[in-house]
Amino acid sequence: MDDKDDLAPDVSPPQADVTLPNGQHLQAAVIRRRRDRSGVWWYDLEIELPDRVDDRRHGPALTSRKVTFCAPHPVVQRIEGEDYSSLDLPPPEHRKRWRLSPPPQGDGWADVYLHRPDCAQAASEGGLVTDQEAREALAGPDITAPCPVCRPDTVLQYGR
Structure with missing residues (x-):
């Protein structure tokens, strides 16, 4: 492993709390946010879900896949302590x-x-x-x- 890898900054996207239609909550990575014309924030989010992959030789195996979706505030809530400044465009x-x-x-x-x-x-x-x-x-x-x-x-x- 290179020394450069050890010094790389943490660039993981901020997390947000999402309320699902059935009332459950989950945390999702915020990829982008933007305001619509009425001033409502819309969030592009990503979650990683378990999935199955079938291999003829070895049978089914566990893998994962990323799912992206979009939801507005208040369905999406900020999490205290998360830094969302990386999502904002410069002036x-x-x-x-x-x-x-x-x-x-x-x-x-x-x-x-x-x-x-x-x-x-x-x-x-x-x-x-x-x-x-x-x-x-x-x-x-x-x-x-x-x-x-x-x-x-x-x-x-x-x-x-």
Whole structure:
């Protein structure tokens, strides 16, 4: 075992208390949470259940499988002492929503292209930047061009 494994931080997701329709309670790992338009928190949760796997040679064996589901508050309750801060997104001005990537081979129009992160034209080796950094890149002295396919400049010019 490597020394790096011993120093790895505990990144297990926080737990929450879930009330099942029949009144039973269980603890589930919180994968994500978000608010709907009415302000209600919805939680994406995961539990691990025992399961059976059949093997022709050795017969049935015990295994497990993960089940994911979604439920709102108050069906899902926070557990005192659990840290839910890892689930919160950074404020909008700190979110890295754009990708700067080198141009495709043979393209001499720009040194760097600005893309939406899910753009198929973006190279995977490019770095992610915030809205402000993207605006500065487009206005800066380097030749940075908006991708002609995903058009990030149309969103950035309206300050979204």
